[in-house]
Amino acid sequence: MEDLKVTGTLIWYYYICKREVWLMAHGIVADQDNQYIDLGRFIQEQSYQRDRKEISLGNIKLDVFRKEQGQIVIGEVKKSSKFIDSARMQLAYYLYELEQKGIKGSGVLMFPKEKKKEEVVLTDTVKVELDKVVRDILRIIYEPKPQPPEKISYCRNCGYNEFCWS
Numbered sequence: 001m002e003d004l005k006v007t008g009t010l011i012w013y014y015y016i017c018k019r020e021v022w023l024m025a026h027g028i029v030a031d032q033d034n035q036y037i038d039l040g041r042f043i044q045e046q047s048y049q050r051d052r053k054e055i056s057l058g059n060i061k062l063d064v065f066r067k068e069q070g071q072i073v074i075g076e077v078k079k080s081s082k083f084i085d086s087a088r089m090q091l092a093y094y095l096y097e098l099e100q101k102g103i104k105g106s107g108v109l110m111f112p113k114e115k116k117k118e119e120v121v122l123t124d125t126v127k128v129e130l131d132k133v134v135r136d137i138l139r140i141i142y143e144p145k146p147q148p149p150e151k152i153s154y155c156r157n158c159g160y161n162e163f164c165w166s
Ligand code: SF4
Pocket: 017, 018, 019, 020, 023, 149, 150, 151, 152, 154, 155, 156, 158, 159, 160, 161, 162, 164
């Protein structure tokens, strides 16, 4: 079997749909025309351009907004705060990855449409939760097939909607 890896994106989906975690990890391509995804990209491109710099961490790119007292602040732009738990844990996961490479930082989630921001701090409790989630994601993605679909409100905007439900 190919080497399957946990990523920040999988952390995000873990809190939404575990079937989707499996589908993404196995490279099953979601519907790229999904308008909800496009809206997210558009907002990301239009907002917060001014302070922006990018750093690469393995295969992910993170937006670095500023440096404060020797620490970096990384940011993530989200289209809505509807899935804020997912967004918090995804950003915390990036902070954790950076910390393991010797870079301390904090995070800020931005919801430009709602004119809202939230700080994300990597506490010991969050690290314990992330360790647990990473183990569970590995368990999920090494299953031979995904769990059956379960109807949730996210399905409506999900790129796998047709795949799961037609
Ligand atoms: S359509 Fe629903 S069940 Fe299927 S992957 Fe998306 S969220 Fe999960």
